Amino acid sequence: MPKAASARSTARAVRAHTPSAAATAVVESLAPLLLDWLPRQRWFAGKGRGLTGLVPMAVTELLPPVPSGGEGPGLLHLLLRVEQHDERGPEPTAADDCYQLLLGVRTSLPQHLSSALVGRATGGPLAGRTVYDALHDPYLAGVLMDRLRSVDAVGPLRFGRAGRIPAGLSPRPLGAEQSNTSLVYGDAYILKILRRVVPGPHPDLELPRALAAEGCERVPAPVAWFEAEDPAGGAERLTLGILQPYLRGSTDGWQLALAALADGRDFVPEARDLGRATAEVHLALAAALPTVTLDRARTAELAKAMSRRLAAAAQAVPALQPYAPGLRAAFEALRATERARPAQRVHGDLHLGQILHTPDGRWSVIDFEGEPARPLAERTRPQPPVRDVAGMLRSFDYAARSHEPWRADWAARCRDAYCEGYAEAAGGDPRAEPELLRAYETDKAVYEVLYEARHRPDWLPVPMAAIERLAAGG
Numbered sequence: 001m002p003k004a005a006s007a008r009s010t011a012r013a014v015r016a017h018t019p020s021a022a023a024t025a026v027v028e029s030l031a032p033l034l035l036d037w038l039p040r041q042r043w044f045a046g047k048g049r050g051l052t053g054l055v056p057m058a059v060t061e062l063l064p065p066v067p068s069g070g071e072g073p074g075l076l077h078l079l080l081r082v083e084q085h086d087e088r089g090p091e092p093t094a095a096d097d098c099y100q101l102l103l104g105v106r107t108s109l110p111q112h113l114s115s116a117l118v119g120r121a122t123g124g125p126l127a128g129r130t131v132y133d134a135l136h137d138p139y140l141a142g143v144l145m146d147r148l149r150s151v152d153a154v155g156p157l158r159f160g161r162a163g164r165i166p167a168g169l170s171p172r173p174l175g176a177e178q179s180n181t182s183l184v185y186g187d188a189y190i191l192k193i194l195r196r197v198v199p200g201p202h203p204d205l206e207l208p209r210a211l212a213a214e215g216c217e218r219v220p221a222p223v224a225w226f227e228a229e230d231p232a233g234g235a236e237r238l239t240l241g242i243l244q245p246y247l248r249g250s251t252d253g254w255q256l257a258l259a260a261l262a263d264g265r266d267f268v269p270e271a272r273d274l275g276r277a278t279a280e281v282h283l284a285l286a287a288a289l290p291t292v293t294l295d296r297a298r299t300a301e302l303a304k305a306m307s308r309r310l311a312a313a314a315q316a317v318p319a320l321q322p323y324a325p326g327l328r329a330a331f332e333a334l335r336a337t338e339r340a341r342p343a344q345r346v347h348g349d350l351h352l353g354q355i356l357h358t359p360d361g362r363w364s365v366i367d368f369e370g371e372p373a374r375p376l377a378e379r380t381r382p383q384p385p386v387r388d389v390a391g392m393l394r395s396f397d398y399a400a401r402s403h404e405p406w407r408a409d410w411a412a413r414c415r416d417a418y419c420e421g422y423a424e425a426a427g428g429d430p431r432a433e434p435e436l437l438r439a440y441e442t443d444k445a446v447y448e449v450l451y452e453a454r455h456r457p458d459w460l461p462v463p464m465a466a467i468e469r470l471a472a473g474g
Contacts, residue, residue: 020056020059022059022125023056023058023059024056025124025125026056026059026076026078026124026125026126027054027055027056027059027078027080028123028124029121029123029124029125029126029127030054030078030103030118030121030124030126030131031054032119032121032122032123033118033119033120033121033131034054034080034101034118035051035054036119037118037119038051038082038099039051041195042178043178043179043180043181043195043196044099044195045097045179045196045372045373046082046084046097047454047455048454049084049085050084050085051082051083051084052083052084052085053082053083054080054081054082054083055080055081055082055083056078056079056080056081057079057080057081057098057231058077058078058079058155058156058228058231059076059077059078059079060076060077060078060154060155060156060157061074061075061076061077061155062075062076062077062102062143062144062147062154062157063075063140063143065105065126065129072106073104073105073106073134073137073139073140074104074105074106075102075103075104075105075134075140075143075144076101076102076103076104076105076134077100077101077102077157078099078100078101078102078103079098079099079100079156079197079228079231079238080098080099080100080101081096081097081098081099082096082097082098082099083096084096084097097196098196098197098198098238099195099196099197100193100194100195100196100197100240102133102134102135102140102144102193103118103131103132103133103134104116104131104132104133104134104137104140105126105129105130105131106129106130106132107128107129107130108130109130109132113132113136113137115136116132116133116134116135116136116137117130117131117132118131118132118133119131135173135181135183135193136173138170138171138172141171141183141185142169142170142171144191145165145169145171145185145191146167147159147226148161148165148191148224148226148241148243149161149165149167149224156228156229156231157226157227157228157240158226158227158228158229158237159224159225159226160224160225160226160227161223161224161225161243162221162222162223162224163223165189165223165224165243166186166188168186169185169186169188169189170185170186171183171184171185171186172184174190179195179196179369179372180192180193180194180195180369181193181195184246185246187246187248188245188246188248189223189243189244189245189246190243190244190245190246191241191242191243192204192241192242192244193240193241194239194240194241194242194369196372197228197238197239197240198238198376199230199232199234199236199237199238200236200376200377200380201236201239201380202239202242202369202376203345203348203368203369203370203379203380204239204242204367204368204369205222205225205239205242206368206380207219207285207289207345207347207368208220208221208222208242208244208368209221209222210285210288210289210345211281211284211285211288213288214284214285214287214288215284216280216281216284216288218277218280218281218284218362218363218364218365219281219364219365219366219368220244220245220247220364220366221244221245222242222243222244223243223244223245224242224243225239225240225241225242225243226240226241227239227240228240244366247356247358247364248359249358249359250356250357250358250359250364251356251357252352252353252354252355252356252357253270253274253351253352253353253354253355253356253357253363253395254351254352254353254395254399256270256352256357257270257352257396257399257414258399258402258403261399261400261402261403261407261410262403266410266413267410267413267414267417268413268414268417269417270357271396271413271414271415271417271418271421272417272418272420272421272424273363273421274355274363274392274418274421275417275418275419275420275421275422275423275424275425276421276422276424276425277355277362277363277364277365278350278365278388278389278392278418278422279421279422279423279424279425279426280425281347281365282344282346282385282388282426283425283426285344285345285346286342286344289344289345290344290382291342291343291344291382292342292343292344292382293340293341293342293343294340294341294342294343294384295340296337296338296340298343299334299335299337299341300335302334303331303332303334303335303439304331304335306331306334306439306442306443306446307328307331309443309446309447310324310327310328310331310443310446311324313446313447313449313450316450316453316454317449317450317453319449319453319460319464320446320449320467323467323468323471324471325471326470326471326472326473327442327446327467327470327471329471329473330435330438330439330442330470331439331442331443333435333438333439334435334436334438334439336435337435337436339433341384341433341436342384343382343383343384344382344383344385345380345382345383346382346383346384346385346387346388347365347368347370347388347391348368348369348370348371348379348383348387348388349367349369349370349371349391350365350388350389350391350392350395351391351392351394351395351398352392352395352396352398352399353395354366354367371447373447373451384436384440385426385430386430386433386436386437386440387440389418389419389422389430389437389440390437390440390441390443390444391444392418393415393418393419393437393441394441394444394445394448394463394466396411396414396415396418397411397415397462397466398462399411399414400414401461401462401465402462419431438470441466441470442470445463445466445467445470446467448462448463448466449463449464449467
């Protein structure tokens with residue numbers, strides 16, 4: 001699924017916006033720095049496209065910068081549309097995404113913050129000031145938490161909370177950045193800062209809140225959140241950050257799986273329990289939110305969408321092209337089925353890294369954002385629960401193939417145990433619909449190939465091995 005589709009939906013929501021003169025001046029002051037800094041960030045989604053311009057959607061002072069010569073830092077919150085030119089396709093196209101930035105402003109940068117440096121502004125209202133990523137500054141991260149715990153609004157920003165949050169929690173960034181940035185406060189809470197933002201209910205806030213209302217204990221309930229009014233004047237807000245309990249001492253499923261492989265241990269009991277946990281979340285989502293029925297026509301449209309994604313991916317990654325006919329056969333088999341099937345809200349990007357094993361021995365599900373490269377409308381659409389099952393089955397394969405020698409038998413046992421555990425809790429085995437499961441596994445593997453080709457080429461052989469198997473009907 002091309003990222004440009006997501007970008008176009010964002011652009012439609014923001015093009016009508018006219019920035020204030022003050023916001024324009026701030027961004028013009030920052031532009032020479034950000035045009036170089038943004039493409040180098042792990043969470044920047046527009047890699048491979050020329051960055052041609054920056055448009056301010058909103059600039060908010062969460063902590064005003066001190067006058068020139070002062071030592072205290074300022075904290076700027078920016079909603080920034082980046083303009084890019086995509087020349088990878090047959091016709092050059094413009095693509096726009098909206099990003100959230102939190103920038104610190106100081107006269108000089110302390111040594112311990114040197115890795116967060118964006119640059120030194122040479123013109124405009126920030127001339128002579130040093131600008132840096134504020135989320136690496138414990139003081140400014142504390143300012144953000146203070147706004148979150150005690151303020152209702154600052155400019156276009158709106159803060160909400162589900163309960164009291166204690167003061168004085170020490171912040172620290174959480175490891176390597178992915179598509180977002182997370183901060184841990186006092187080992188009690190984790191704040192996810194969404195980097196690329198779009199108007200509309202965000203599933204990483206919407207779904208955990210719905211599950212909490214349903215009494216599902218498999219998902220940490222949101223404690224607080226902040227949003228922004230649509231700069232274009234639309235009715236929908238942009239979700240910017242979500243605060244949830246931090247499951248201290250937990251280990252994600254990916255680390256546990258790799259440890260089991262390294263020790264020569266089976267992972268069957270864990271996989272079976274993980275299947276039960278997945279089914280419990282699905283049952284709670286079906287109870288909390290509306291469900292639909294996919295008739296034959298809707299199933300056919302689902303299969304067509306998978307075929308379109310395959311065609312786009314094969315154009316971007318030529319290694320897929322020899323396997324395309326066999327892969328397309330999986331989608332055609334799904335389109336030929338006549339069975340009506342339920343669809344509901346799902347996790348959307350379920351894999352071993354999205355599951356935490358807590359110290360009390362329970363699996364907890366996190367990160368309901370879905371695949372961030374897909375449009376928000378697609379990520380919030382009801383789908384068969386098998387989509388999540390297919391994602392987890394692919395994750396077992398990833399783990400097994402990351403081990404030398406490849407443990408195909410280990411992955412097969414995990415896959416069977418996971419489906420058995422799922423069936424025990426849900427009352428139905430996902431393997432009972434082989435056409436649906438194979439189609440979703442194939443669609444996921446195609447997505448993985450596109451992702452790895454763009455971001456982690458060394459990992460490309462992992463999904464390509466699955467592509468070869470699935471194209472042969474395996």
